[in-house]
Amino acid sequence: MLYLGIDLGGTTIKAGIVDEEGKILHKASCVTELDRGCEAVFGDVAALAFRTLRDGACTMEEIASVGVGFPGIWDTEHNCVPYCSNLKWPDRFPLTEYLGNLLGKTVYAGNDASAAALAEAAAGASLGTRNSVLVTLGTGVGGGVILNGKLFSGSHGVTTEIGHMITVSGGELCTCGNRGCFECYASATALIREGCRLCEDKPDCALMQSVDGDLKQIEARTVIDLAKVGDPDCLELFEQYTERISEGLVSLINVYDPEVIVIGGGVSHAGAFLLEPLRQKTADKVYVKNMPFARIELAMLGNDAGIIGAAMLGRAL
Amino acid sequence: MLYLGIDLGGTTIKAGIVDEEGKILHKASCVTELDRGCEAVFGDVAALAFRTLRDGACTMEEIASVGVGFPGIWDTEHNCVPYCSNLKWPDRFPLTEYLGNLLGKTVYAGNDASAAALAEAAAGASLGTRNSVLVTLGTGVGGGVILNGKLFSGSHGVTTEIGHMITVSGGELCTCGNRGCFECYASATALIREGCRLCEDKPDCALMQSVDGDLKQIEARTVIDLAKVGDPDCLELFEQYTERISEGLVSLINVYDPEVIVIGGGVSHAGAFLLEPLRQKTADKVYVKNMPFARIELAMLGNDAGIIGAAMLGRAL
Numbered sequence: 001m002l003y004l005g006i007d008l009g010g011t012t013i014k015a016g017i018v019d020e021e022g023k024i025l026h027k028a029s030c031v032t033e034l035d036r037g038c039e040a041v042f043g044d045v046a047a048l049a050f051r052t053l054r055d056g057a058c059t060m061e062e063i064a065s066v067g068v069g070f071p072g073i074w075d076t077e078h079n080c081v082p083y084c085s086n087l088k089w090p091d092r093f094p095l096t097e098y099l100g101n102l103l104g105k106t107v108y109a110g111n112d113a114s115a116a117a118l119a120e121a122a123a124g125a126s127l128g129t130r131n132s133v134l135v136t137l138g139t140g141v142g143g144g145v146i147l148n149g150k151l152f153s154g155s156h157g158v159t160t161e162i163g164h165m166i167t168v169s170g171g172e173l174c175t176c177g178n179r180g181c182f183e184c185y186a187s188a189t190a191l192i193r194e195g196c197r198l199c200e201d202k203p204d205c206a207l208m209q210s211v212d213g214d215l216k217q218i219e220a221r222t223v224i225d226l227a228k229v230g231d232p233d234c235l236e237l238f239e240q241y242t243e244r245i246s247e248g249l250v251s252l253i254n255v256y257d258p259e260v261i262v263i264g265g266g267v268s269h270a271g272a273f274l275l276e277p278l279r280q281k282t283a284d285k286v287y288v289k290n291m292p293f294a295r296i297e298l299a300m301l302g303n304d305a306g307i308i309g310a311a312m313l314g315r316a317l
Numbered sequence: 318m319l320y321l322g323i324d325l326g327g328t329t330i331k332a333g334i335v336d337e338e339g340k341i342l343h344k345a346s347c348v349t350e351l352d353r354g355c356e357a358v359f360g361d362v363a364a365l366a367f368r369t370l371r372d373g374a375c376t377m378e379e380i381a382s383v384g385v386g387f388p389g390i391w392d393t394e395h396n397c398v399p400y401c402s403n404l405k406w407p408d409r410f411p412l413t414e415y416l417g418n419l420l421g422k423t424v425y426a427g428n429d430a431s432a433a434a435l436a437e438a439a440a441g442a443s444l445g446t447r448n449s450v451l452v453t454l455g456t457g458v459g460g461g462v463i464l465n466g467k468l469f470s471g472s473h474g475v476t477t478e479i480g481h482m483i484t485v486s487g488g489e490l491c492t493c494g495n496r497g498c499f500e501c502y503a504s505a506t507a508l509i510r511e512g513c514r515l516c517e518d519k520p521d522c523a524l525m526q527s528v529d530g531d532l533k534q535i536e537a538r539t540v541i542d543l544a545k546v547g548d549p550d551c552l553e554l555f556e557q558y559t560e561r562i563s564e565g566l567v568s569l570i571n572v573y574d575p576e577v578i579v580i581g582g583g584v585s586h587a588g589a590f591l592l593e594p595l596r597q598k599t600a601d602k603v604y605v606k607n608m609p610f611a612r613i614e615l616a617m618l619g620n621d622a623g624i625i626g627a628a629m630l631g632r633a634l
Contacts, residue, residue, distance in 0.1 A: 073605070073608070082608060130472070131472045148465075152464070154448065154574020154575070155447070155448045155576040156574055156576075156610060157608075158610070159574075160574065161571040161604045161605075164567075164568075165571055165572060166484055166565075167568075168487075169485040169486075169488070171486070176604050178602050185486075247483040247497075250481075250495070251482040251483050254479070255477050255479060256477075257473055257474075259472040285483075285494075287481045288390070288475050291390070291399060291473055291475055
């Protein structure tokens with residue numbers, strides 16, 4: 001059985017034909033022209049879908065279902081997107097019905113980060129597990145939760161907001177208005193903030209020199225690369241960064257007890273340099289020490305996770 | 318259909334005949350004589366079960382299933398209790414098989430706090446919901462999670478350790494070895510600790526006077542009662558206490574998005590004086606402010622939750 005997955009972002013629309021095992025057989029993409037309005041964008045989505053099928057030598061009849069991942073909330077009870085300021089859709093937009101009519105096919109919808117979690121469970125780092133959590137360490141911290149082989153999106157369709165667990169009461173101010181959210185300590189943005197503070201405190205540090213005194217050039221990678229080559233200041237920042245992440249991971253283990261926690265997002269490109277301290281620091285903090293607990297793994301699917309996960313929305317694991 | 322629920326604690330064994338709606342028709346109890354050893358205790362459990370049925374004018378044939386709640390981990394994969402130091406059972410104890418043979422009936426088992434969550438969902442504060450979280454504020458902080466109408470106990474049978482989410486990174490040292498667990502701020506023990514600190518800082522405070530200078534007499538209730546009558550010091554402690562609890566509740570909302578969070582445990586007897594600030598402070602912190610989110614309610618079943626929840630282990634909601 002084949003599935004069509006559509007990853008609908010604010011910049012790009014991607015579509016792919018995906019098989020039962022979560023393998024992409026053919027994919028294509030186009031630019032999201034938000035300014036043209038919702039109807040035009042969905043016209044583009046439909047055109048991309050048909051083009052992907054044609055170029056992939058596949059017919060709509062061979063497709064079991066179509067799935068769409070998007071950066072917003074899917075309300076499973078009312079079958080609508082309550083609001084989506086990112087994509088400028090009307091409130092309570094009936095995405096699946098609207099696109100279903102254009103394609104003549106059953107359409108499933110879901111949050112894009114949740115879809116990525118589903119992708120990793122279908123064909124990536126959490127393959128073969130029933131309960132897993134994807135944590136994406138990027139500009140913010142997002143992720144998705146798979147329970148009993150299915151996307152878990154709660155009672156109100158508010159997908160799990162892992163990044164807004166409060167892990168440091170009274171800590172850094174978050175974009176959400178609270179203080180001390182996990183995201184304020186575990187995101188790439190957090191590492192950049194700490195890098196900038198380091199440079200302000202120690203204007204002669206290696207990090208400052210590496211960006212020629214221009215703090216705006218500091219990326220998470222800048223700090224990580226200096227830590228990798230043994231710069232003591234950046235090592236200390238990275239040590240504290242992984243410590244804070246492990247506190248969030250142990251909280252996730254204490255509430256979900258998953259088989260696997262998958263670490264994705266831009267920061268995960270640090271690879272074993274990130275993974276090993278996370279594993280060690282999390283193991284040190286697990287509550288029941290003489291029982292097995294979640295493995296921690298790096299995400300495997302990268303940018304394809306969006307297409308694969310969207311495709312899998314119509315398939316139970 | 319009727320169920321037999323057994324609440325097996327370190328001090329008391331309780332049993333009750335429970336109907337489909339979670340109502341106790343008859344109940345009985347006896348002392349847990351742990352020193353007599355595991356076999357003798359289960360002999361007592363079986364005897365109590367048969368006595369409860371007899372006195373409740375019910376036969377084993379009328380019972381659909383028997384459920385046992387106990388203070389430990391139930392490993393659903395291996396059908397055993399991996400270890401239970403509280404009750405001095407042998408490792409990997411096959412509780413359901415052992416008791417099933419004694420009773421000639423199918424037996425289900427589960428963690429007692431999880432069972433209490435199931436009870437509230439079957440007949441208490443979360444009746445009629447599919448997703449709910451029970452948070453018990455007592456000596457420690459425990460609780461249980463119901464997802465899709467079923468007890469959720471994770472991949473390794475490690476029931477959800479809500480009390481060990483880290484909410485205050487680097488904070489108070491917890492019995493689990495970590496710092497800043499939710500339990501260190503939300504338990505009765507935490508309120509007592511803060512009360513003692515207040516008395517040390519301000520030996521002439523009303524709290525100190527109320528216990529005649531004997532800090533060992535401070536209970537959570539002592540602080541709460543003084544806060545209720547307007548003592549500024551205890552009001553401040555209680556304000557900070559509810560603030561910290563609300564941070565944990567918002568984390569639970571951000572990961573589980575339940576329909577209801579039920580507040581139980583000894584501290585919940587503070588009633589509306591506790592509930593109203595928790596509702597207000599949690600609402601202020603919810604991530605998606607223009608969508609519905611979990612109601613916060615007080616537990617309704619008190620000490621009967623253990624029997625009712627155990628009975629419901631064999632019944633899906």
